[in-house]
Amino acid sequence: MTDYNLPEWFWDPETMDEDRHIWFTQQRCWRQAMRQDTAYARGVRKQLERRRRRLQARSETVDVTDYC
Numbered sequence: 086m087t088d089y090n091l092p093e094w095f096w097d098p099e100t101m102d103e104d105r106h107i108w109f110t111q112q113r114c115w116r117q118a119m120r121q122d123t124a125y126a127r128g129v130r131k132q133l134e135r136r137r138r139r140l141q142a143r144s145e146t147v148d149v150t151d152y153c
Contacts, residue, residue: 089112094100119126 089109092108095105095108119129
């Protein structure tokens with residue numbers, strides 16, 4: 086088994102091995118970038134933090150409809 090969240094199309098018989106290889110390569114690169122604290126990783130973490138804060142905002146006090 087793997088700890089990757091495989092997309093639905095991954096096991097489709099029409100999916101070519103090359104497509105699977107490209108997907109795995111992209112996932113490995115993404116994980117490596119996140120582990121190495123690259124500028125990309127910092128940007129992703131910042132986006133996740135902003136989303137978390139928006140979700141925690143109370144709708145009665147803050148109008149977040151323009152930001153979601």
